[in-house]
Amino acid sequence: MSDARSGSGGPRGQHDGGGQRRGPRQKSRTAPAQRSRQGSPARRIALAVLRAVGDGAYANLELPKALRHARLDGRDAAFATELTYGTLRMQGFYDAVIAEATRRPTSRLDGGVLDVLRMGIHQVLAMRVPDHAAADQAVGLARSVAGPGAASLVNAVMRRVSESSVEEWRERVVPTEPLAERLAIEHSHPVWIIKALRQALIGHGLATPETGDAAIEELLASHNVPAPVSLVARPGLADVDELLGAGAHVGRWSPFAAELDGGDPGAIEAVREGRAAVQDEGSQLLALALAAVPLDAHEDGSTERWLDLCAGPGGKAGLLAAEALAQGADLVANDVSDHRTDLVRQTLRPALDAAQAAGRHLEVRTGDGREVGVDEPERYDRVLVDAPCTGLGALRRRPEARWRRQPSDLVGLGPLQRDLLISAIEATRPGGVIAYATCSPHLSETTFVVRDVVKKRDDVEQVDARELLDQVATGDLTDLGAGPAAQMWPHIHGTDGMFLAVLRKRG
Numbered sequence: 001m002s003d004a005r006s007g008s009g010g011p012r013g014q015h016d017g018g019g020q021r022r023g024p025r026q027k028s029r030t031a032p033a034q035r036s037r038q039g040s041p042a043r044r045i046a047l048a049v050l051r052a053v054g055d056g057a058y059a060n061l062e063l064p065k066a067l068r069h070a071r072l073d074g075r076d077a078a079f080a081t082e083l084t085y086g087t088l089r090m091q092g093f094y095d096a097v098i099a100e101a102t103r104r105p106t107s108r109l110d111g112g113v114l115d116v117l118r119m120g121i122h123q124v125l126a127m128r129v130p131d132h133a134a135a136d137q138a139v140g141l142a143r144s145v146a147g148p149g150a151a152s153l154v155n156a157v158m159r160r161v162s163e164s165s166v167e168e169w170r171e172r173v174v175p176t177e178p179l180a181e182r183l184a185i186e187h188s189h190p191v192w193i194i195k196a197l198r199q200a201l202i203g204h205g206l207a208t209p210e211t212g213d214a215a216i217e218e219l220l221a222s223h224n225v226p227a228p229v230s231l232v233a234r235p236g237l238a239d240v241d242e243l244l245g246a247g248a249h250v251g252r253w254s255p256f257a258a259e260l261d262g263g264d265p266g267a268i269e270a271v272r273e274g275r276a277a278v279q280d281e282g283s284q285l286l287a288l289a290l291a292a293v294p295l296d297a298h299e300d301g302s303t304e305r306w307l308d309l310c311a312g313p314g315g316k317a318g319l320l321a322a323e324a325l326a327q328g329a330d331l332v333a334n335d336v337s338d339h340r341t342d343l344v345r346q347t348l349r350p351a352l353d354a355a356q357a358a359g360r361h362l363e364v365r366t367g368d369g370r371e372v373g374v375d376e377p378e379r380y381d382r383v384l385v386d387a388p389c390t391g392l393g394a395l396r397r398r399p400e401a402r403w404r405r406q407p408s409d410l411v412g413l414g415p416l417q418r419d420l421l422i423s424a425i426e427a428t429r430p431g432g433v434i435a436y437a438t439c440s441p442h443l444s445e446t447t448f449v450v451r452d453v454v455k456k457r458d459d460v461e462q463v464d465a466r467e468l469l470d471q472v473a474t475g476d477l478t479d480l481g482a483g484p485a486a487q488m489w490p491h492i493h494g495t496d497g498m499f500l501a502v503l504r505k506r507g
């Protein structure tokens with residue numbers, strides 16, 4: 001289930017998520033009065049997912065499972081999706097509203113009741129659900145999770161919240177300064193992320209200290225808008241026209257992209273068969289840029305060998321495999337985790353079949369990427385290091401990530417990212433290229449990693465990743481930063497916040 005579904009009309013209309021618009025054949029098994037007492041199916045699902053996310057689950061995995069299990073689709077599924085994702089995104093703002101309305105910190109509320117309130121407020125302030133319907137349902141849910149006492153508290157809070165508009169609530173709970181604290185409530189992000197992203201906007205050369213405040217505000221706002229569902233038609237396996245015929249429209253940057261305005265991508269045959277997939281366009285461009293770097297042919301006429309060092313779950317490997325097949329190259333897709341390599345195998349299934357039929361070497365393997373440089377020195381022509389990172393560039397797709405991530409995550413990731421890049425360089429033959437990528441613009445995971453590694457070596461030079469991306473893009477791709485690395489941004493390019501640095505090993 002993609003969050004683009006949530007933007008598709010249903011939840012923003014007069015639908016109240018109570019299942020009242022079901023046709024006679026789709027009747028809920030519970031009677032209307034009982035639905036209100038316990039909350040509608042869509043709301044119960046949203047609450048269950050929020051509770052699971054509170055216990056460490058991922059909304060994008062949990063929600064589709066819950067929707068399938070409850071056999072919810074159409075408008076009810078869209079309602080549950082918007083309710084879940086929207087509530088998670090705006091949690092920071094809603095908690096400020098709840099604290100003001102209850103005159104107590106949210107930490108003093110039961111977790112289930114807090115989630116019920118956040119959901120109820122999202123319906124009233126962001127989904128145009130009638131106040132009485134949102135309140136009734138919230139009361140029903142509160143009673144079922146925490147008993148009658150909680151129900152009357154929720155009733156009182158919902159009534160108080162409904163008395164003011166979202167603008168009035170903003171005026172009441174958003175501080176005018178300092179900037180980070182204002183943005184933290186208004187755009188619902190932790191302060192440390194706001195500060196890090198502002199530094200990243202300036203550090204990558206998109207903003208200056210003078211324009212940084214406006215730029216960070218635009219970026220944060222973009223994280224609260226559901227991301228489009230970008231599809232990739234894997235070259236040689238599917239055609240963009242096939243996706244357009246299934247209702248998608250042409251993508252913005254990638255020659256293999258199409259975009260869905262709504263609906264379930266799994267309903268498209270090419271996606272079901274793995275010939276096409278959901279993939280951010282920035283992600284597509286990174287893989288294409290690495291595949292397109294001009295390289296001298298091997299003197300002995302042997303084929304190129306490509307390596308995807310951190311391949312799981314296989315998004316970029318899917319595109320690299322298709323490009324490798326088209327160019328007559330071999331590819332190894334590696335990941336440290338068995339589970340992730342299983343996912344890569346699934347993603348690459350059609351490409352594995354095609355490679356076998358063509359007599360090409362396409363291998364999926366499990367291994368620690370930090371050891372490849374020692375085990376296979378100078379073996380590969382093109383190496384992708386899509387490094388494990390905080391994912392701060394993909395916050396619009398992972399609504400809970402902003403609350404789950406901690407600054408301490410960077411401490412463990414930094415050495416790993418550097419070791420993986422060093423190993424990739426060791427594994428690359430002289431004259432070959434290494435692409436270092438992250439779906440985070442954080443300077444500690446991007447520029448600083450590349451700078452630290454490059455300054456200690458005399459066998460690599462950085463090439464202009466912006467030019468490479470622009471060459472493979474269908475449109476005029478600008479605003480990628482000061483170079484030679486490239487940084488894409490959701491609020492500028494409509495992609496995830498992908499970083500790419502390309503190194504060439506001296507011949």
Ligand SMILES: C[S@@+](CC[C@H](N)C(=O)[O-])C[C@H]1O[C@@H](n2cnc3c(N)ncnc32)[C@H](O)[C@@H]1O
Nearest residue numbers: 310311312313314315316335336368369386388
């Ligand atoms: C950002 S994800 C890669 C995404 C992938 N390239 C794609 O497009 O679908 C990072 C991956 O690095 C893997 N990883 C973490 N540590 C690793 C290591 N030491 N060696 C190899 N892979 C590692 C993780 O398991 C994770 O699958």
